[in-house]
Amino acid sequence: MYRRRPVLIVGFSPLTRIGLARVLSRLPDVGAISAAASPAAAVRFASRTVTGMAVVDQTADPGFTLVRSLSSGYTPCPVVVLLTPSAHADEDARFAFGQGAQAVALATASASYLHQVLAGVYLGVPIQSKGEPANAEHKRGHALSQRETEILALIAEGMSSKVIAERLVVSVETVRSHAKNIIRKLEANGRAEAVSIAYRTGILDSDALPLA
Structure with missing residues (x-):
């Protein structure tokens, strides 16, 4: 039986979490949407729940160590990082990808754009199909x-x-x-x-x- 996959929101202010939850609720076949206030709470959640996607606030994980843990742990899940707008956002994006993030977006992006990014990661786009050459x-x-x-x-x-x-x-x-x-x-x-x-x-x- 098909089971809808839950989504985890990590960090953010309470009001921002509500806004993200509304955007996430529009994803096709989305499961329960949960929130973790800290990286430790996020790791505990992911260790006991098969998670469809995690949306991480950069301010809660500035070194992107949680991104690495969630994307390559015992039960890995795709991670989207919402970056804090700054002059170093491009460097932060490169670092986040290096730590395993599937996608990044500015925290100030529009709801419609965030929906596109989150939907693309949650639904999944394979890097290559079976039978295709590696390149x-x-x-x-x-x-x-x-x-x-x-x-x-x-x-x-x-x-x-x-x-x-x-x-x-x-x-x-x-x-x-x-x-x-x-x-x-x-x-x-x-x-x-x-x-x-x-x-x-x-x-x-x-x-x-x-x-x-």
């Missing part, structure tokens, strides 16, 4: 043009097609056309999955994706 995803990345990679990076920042069009001085339809090509080339089911694939396979990194 299949890298080949997909090489198939992207320079413009497509640029647009994918802006999508990853949470920009809409209209904002991207204004930034690049092109039409909205041109941006949408590029986005469709990106999704097709990466064999993704949508923009969120395309961003997730890009992070996991190195098509995008923290240097290509300014966070501050």
